[in-house]
Amino acid sequence: xxxxxxxxxxxxxxxxxxxxxxxxxxxxxxxxxxxxxxxxxxxxxxxxxxxxxxxxxxxxxxxxxxxxxxxxxxxxxxxxxxxxxxxxxxxxxxxxxxxxxxxxxxxxxxxxx
Numbered sequence: 001x002x003x004x005x006x007x008x009x010x011x012x013x014x015x016x017x018x019x020x021x022x023x024x025x026x027x028x029x030x031x032x033x034x035x036x037x038x039x040x041x042x043x044x045x046x047x048x049x050x051x052x053x054x055x056x057x058x059x060x061x062x063x064x065x066x067x068x069x070x071x072x073x074x075x076x077x078x079x080x081x082x083x084x085x086x087x088x089x090x091x092x093x094x095x096x097x098x099x100x101x102x103x104x105x106x107x108x109x110x111x112x113x
Contacts, residue, residue, distance in 0.1 A: 001028070001039060001073050004081060011089055022061065024054060033088055036063045041070045 005015040005028055019029035021036070028037040036058055040051070055065045066087060068080050 001037075001077065001080070004077060005037075010081065011085060013088070021058065021063070024058065026058070030088075034063050035088060036065045037084065038065065038067045039070050039073055040067055 002017050004010055005013075006017070008014055013030045013033060013035075015037075016029045016031070017027070019026055021029065026036045027039050029035070030037075038051075051067070055067070058065050064087070066084060068083075073080050
């Protein structure tokens with residue numbers, strides 16, 4: 001995951017690895033997007049309550065916390081990154097169509113405001 005996030009490789013966002021926030025150390029942090037990405041191994045299935053409390057605390061501090069299973073990262077990194085992109089910047093996935101409502105249009109010849 002780090003090789004795909006580092007050096008602004010993912011949507012131009014700067015991520016830090018193993019970053020401290022308050023009393024926690026998070027797997028990945030993008031300060032500009034106030035985003036925390038956690039990669040959970042199998043042991044987290046047994047610690048779901050602790051993880052939820054940690055998430056609640058981080059969210060109360062203004063961070064968006066996204067959790068992915070380690071297995072998903074290993075077997076489907078592109079799917080994980082697509083999900084991350086859809087959450088972080090959904091507008092990047094579907095460019096606006098010029099005919100959509102509210103889109104600026106060019107005036108016809110001879111028309112001026």
